[in-house]
Amino acid sequence: MTCNEAEILLHALLDGELDAGHAHQVEAHVENCPRCAPQLRAYRELQQAMPVAQLHFTAPASLRQRIEKTLPAPRHVSNRRSVLKGFVMGTALSTAMAASLVIAVFRTDQDQRLLGEVTSAHVRSLQANHLTDVQTSDQHTVKPWFNGKVDIAPPVVDLTAKGFTLLGGRLDYIDGQAVASIVYRRRTHVINLFVTQGGPSESHEGRLQTMRGYNIRRWTAQGLQFFAVSDINGEELQEFVDKFEAAFQPASGT
Numbered sequence: 001m002t003c004n005e006a007e008i009l010l011h012a013l014l015d016g017e018l019d020a021g022h023a024h025q026v027e028a029h030v031e032n033c034p035r036c037a038p039q040l041r042a043y044r045e046l047q048q049a050m051p052v053a054q055l056h057f058t059a060p061a062s063l064r065q066r067i068e069k070t071l072p073a074p075r076h077v078s079n080r081r082s083v084l085k086g087f088v089m090g091t092a093l094s095t096a097m098a099a100s101l102v103i104a105v106f107r108t109d110q111d112q113r114l115l116g117e118v119t120s121a122h123v124r125s126l127q128a129n130h131l132t133d134v135q136t137s138d139q140h141t142v143k144p145w146f147n148g149k150v151d152i153a154p155p156v157v158d159l160t161a162k163g164f165t166l167l168g169g170r171l172d173y174i175d176g177q178a179v180a181s182i183v184y185r186r187r188t189h190v191i192n193l194f195v196t197q198g199g200p201s202e203s204h205e206g207r208l209q210t211m212r213g214y215n216i217r218r219w220t221a222q223g224l225q226f227f228a229v230s231d232i233n234g235e236e237l238q239e240f241v242d243k244f245e246a247a248f249q250p251a252s253g254t
Contacts, residue, residue, distance in 0.1 A: 001025050001026065001028075001029040001071075003029075003033060003035050003036055005070060005071060006026055006029045006030060006033065006036045007036065007039065008067060008070075009022065009026050009067070009071075010026070010030075010036070010039065010040050010043055011043065012067075013026050013027070013040075014040075014043055014044060014047055022071060025071075114174070114175060115209060115211050115216055115218075115227075116211065117174045117175055118174055118194055118216060118227045118229055119211045119212050119214050119216065119229060121172045121173070121174055121181070121192070121194065121229075122190075122192045122214060122229040122230075123212075123214075124172075125170065125172070125181065125183070125190070125192055126190060130170075131167065131168075131170065131183055131190065132167055132168035132169060132170050132183050133145075133168070133169065133170045133171055134168045134169050134170075135167065135168040136166075136168050137158065137160060137165065137166045137167070137168075138158075139156040139157060139158045139166060142156045142166070142168055142169040142182065143155075143156040145169055146169060146171075146180050149171050149178065149180075150171070150178050150179060150180050151178075151197060152180065152195065152196070152197055152224060154169075154180035154182060154195040154224070155195070155224075155248045156169065156182055157244060157247040157248055158247075159184065159240070159243055159244060159247060162243045162247075163186065163239075164184045164185070164186055164191065164240050164243065164244075165184060165185045165186075166182070166183075166184055167183040167184060167185050167190075168183055169181065169182050169183065170183060172194065174194060174196065177196070179194050179195065179196045180194070180195045180196075181193065181194050181195075182195065184240070186230070186232050186236060186240065189230055189231055189232045190230060190231075191228060191229070191230040191232070191237070191240055192227075192228070192229045192230070193226060193227070193228050193229075193244070194226070194227040194228075194229070195224055195225070195226055196224070196225045196227075197223070197224065197225065198220040198221075198222075198223050198224045198225035208234045208237070208238065213231065214229055214230065214231055215229070215230060215231070215232065215233070215234050215237045216228070216229050217237050217238065217240075217241050219241070221245065221248070226241075228240060228241055228244075
């Protein structure tokens with residue numbers, strides 16, 4: 001509000017003829033205005049010195065309308081309750097978003113750590129005399145060898161005719177737990193298929209990931225979790241997974 005606008009309304013303010021919004025604007029302006037403040041004090045002193053009846057004046061409707069058109073519309077001031085409500089809702093939303101972010105970061109870190117352990121187990125197996133504990137291409141020998149060594153019955157399928165030779169099986173440890181590793185060979189490349197206890201029984205497709213130069217294909221099916229790890233290219237590793245799943249599904253009911 002400018003001084004010119006305020007000066008027009010000073011008398012109306014003293015006579016109580018302004019609505020709450022305009023009265024608040026005039027009072028706020030006068031409080032910080034060195035020009036209008038002494039003028040309002042002078043008007044008040046004059047009002048107190050003269051009889052009230054002589055000061056009473058009702059402005060014509062046309063003048064009132066003309067004055068109101070020159071004034072900016074009063075801004076809506078939120079009450080305290082609405083402000084607090086908005087703050088509480090905003091705080092709750094921020095807290096929920098922060099919690100979701102923490103959970104997402106935690107899961108990502110956990111997944112990276114697990115993939116790191118799977119990769120380390122694969123690298124250890126490539127050391128001399130550490131690839132297999134039971135060395136045979138007979139799936140009916142490899143599968144029962146895991147009885148009593150792990151808490152699951154890992155599926156063992158012979159994919160030699162599909163281009164992936166079964167070499168045998170091995171007991172390994174990932175995340176502090178004993179897991180089954182079924183070992184295959186593609187030309188000169190070793191594929192470790194780690195099998196652990198999974199979550200839900202329904203199938204979940206995974207995705208190809210890379211760590212320390214090794215390709216990893218992770219997926220779950222029928223309550224089991226699988227990690228296929230090798231240095232073969234991603235397309236051949238996916239081919240292995242597809243052929244393993246195709247052979248595993250018919251045998252899953254037996």
